[in-house]
Amino acid sequence: MPYPTALNEIIELFEFLPEAARRETLINYADAAAACGRKEGVAYNLEDVRKDEECTDTVGVFVRVDDEDRVHFAIELGPKVQTLTKAMTAILCRGLNGSTLIEVMAVPADFVPRIIGAELVRLRSQTVYYVLGRMKTAVKMFTDRRRAELP
Amino acid sequence: MNSKFAAYHTPEILVDTDWLAANLETPGIRIIESNEDLLLYDVGHIPGAVHIDWRRDLNDQTTRDYIGPQAFAELCRRHGITPETTLVFYGDKSNWWACYAFWVFQLFGHTKAKILDGGRDKWEAENKPLTRSVNAFPASDYPVPSKRDDEAHRAYFQQTLEHCKAGKKLVDVRSPKEYSGEVTHMPEYPQEGVLRGGHIPGAKSAPWARAANADKTFKSREELEAIYANELGLKTDDDIIAYCRIGERSSHTWFVLKYLLGYNQVRNYDGSWTEWGNMVRTPIEVGA
Numbered sequence: 001m002p003y004p005t006a007l008n009e010i011i012e013l014f015e016f017l018p019e020a021a022r023r024e025t026l027i028n029y030a031d032a033a034a035a036c037g038r039k040e041g042v043a044y045n046l047e048d049v050r051k052d053e054e055c056t057d058t059v060g061v062f063v064r065v066d067d068e069d070r071v072h073f074a075i076e077l078g079p080k081v082q083t084l085t086k087a088m089t090a091i092l093c094r095g096l097n098g099s100t101l102i103e104v105m106a107v108p109a110d111f112v113p114r115i116i117g118a119e120l121v122r123l124r125s126q127t128v129y130y131v132l133g134r135m136k137t138a139v140k141m142f143t144d145r146r147r148a149e150l151p
Numbered sequence: 152m153n154s155k156f157a158a159y160h161t162p163e164i165l166v167d168t169d170w171l172a173a174n175l176e177t178p179g180i181r182i183i184e185s186n187e188d189l190l191l192y193d194v195g196h197i198p199g200a201v202h203i204d205w206r207r208d209l210n211d212q213t214t215r216d217y218i219g220p221q222a223f224a225e226l227c228r229r230h231g232i233t234p235e236t237t238l239v240f241y242g243d244k245s246n247w248w249a250c251y252a253f254w255v256f257q258l259f260g261h262t263k264a265k266i267l268d269g270g271r272d273k274w275e276a277e278n279k280p281l282t283r284s285v286n287a288f289p290a291s292d293y294p295v296p297s298k299r300d301d302e303a304h305r306a307y308f309q310q311t312l313e314h315c316k317a318g319k320k321l322v323d324v325r326s327p328k329e330y331s332g333e334v335t336h337m338p339e340y341p342q343e344g345v346l347r348g349g350h351i352p353g354a355k356s357a358p359w360a361r362a363a364n365a366d367k368t369f370k371s372r373e374e375l376e377a378i379y380a381n382e383l384g385l386k387t388d389d390d391i392i393a394y395c396r397i398g399e400r401s402s403h404t405w406f407v408l409k410y411l412l413g414y415n416q417v418r419n420y421d422g423s424w425t426e427w428g429n430m431v432r433t434p435i436e437v438g439a
Binding site for chain 1: 187188189190193194206
């Protein structure tokens with residue numbers, strides 16, 4: 001299953017970066033995570049705000065589905081979330097926004113080590129997968145609710 | 152000196168954030184950041200601080216062990232550290248990894264070392280300066296230590312097993328549910344491979360976090376004694392082993408017991424529950 005085009009472009013960018021530049025780019029994305037939050041005046045179709053055992057802080061996932069059935073995410077992170085998780089949040093918002101619901105659900109998680117690199121892949125950094133999981137869960141919740149509301 | 156520190160067994164083992172802020176450029180001091188968050192140093196660090204990564208820099212990459220004397224000397228040389236350099240360790244997660252790095256440095260006898268009380272969280276909370284610029288210090292000629300002195304500070308599995316059978320003091324610093332066996336990893340963390348839940352027979356539960364205040368500083372001596380002396384019944388000359396899951400949280404408790412309270416014989420079992428819980432034919436206890 002191919003990745004959505006925007007996400008694929010990000011993956012390819014990271015794969016060719018030397019380690020120092022990879023770290024710097026991840027930090028730039030982490031800095032950008034704050035801009036991924038809810039936008040004032042935007043009505044979201046689903047809001048899922050919670051803290052669970054896989055994350056160090058509360059994470060809110062907000063889903064808006066447009067008229068063309070494409071999904072747009074907003075994600076709000078608590079202050080204690082690790083830098084890699086922040087970076088992955090910004091990457092996923094940029095890489096998945098505008099994708100179809102089916103495309104989001106089909107995104108495999110195997111791109112994560114291609115972005116963060118072998119040096120940063122550790123057992124204790126597994127929370128980088130967390131945000132993708134939450135986004136998929138939110139999309140599934142939205143899909144299930146919509147199906148349930150159908151006449 | 153900070154009035155809280157004066158009551159500790161080894162008052163000079165800690166520095167506070169104001170002291171460090173006033174001594175950022177004092178010669179003979181090297182500030183060392185050690186974190187769980189792999190990119191936190193790159194995001195910004197205390198001016199002049201160098202980064203020591205617990206896995207990359209302190210762990211041997213091919214055996215489940217720490218680096219040897221040669222690699223330790225090379226690490227110090229890279230950061231311009233000499234045996235006379237005073238090291239100030241700090242980091243995230245209430246100084247877990249700072250205490251861990253401090254502990255590894257003690258294995259090599261670098262005793263001119265201190266911990267920043269409150270660590271990175273307190274420094275940030277006080278809006279003290281952080282920088283992204285990385286200092287490159289002139290390489291030093293740190294001599295290769297004659298050996299790594301594990302005996303004094305570190306307990307291996309077999310030693311811990313004998314310790315357990317002898318009914319000596321064991322302190323389990325994990326969360327209560329990890330101790331009871333209800334969970335096999337601490338809340339908010341992935342499972343790291345252990346097959347059984349529970350604790351070492353005879354170990355007493357004293358979660359590391361009880362030794363820390365909300366601002367990540369260490370609790371006062373009086374408060375710490377209430378936990379370790381009064382509740383756990385630890386005596387000054389007891390032979391004590393602390394453990395957690397991989398040895399980082401227990402480094403924090405090891406530091407508290409040894410330097411803040413003055414227990415004479417405290418070792419950190421770094422194999423911890425990840426080793427003990429998986430070891431074939433090794434007894435465990437479950438329940439609170």
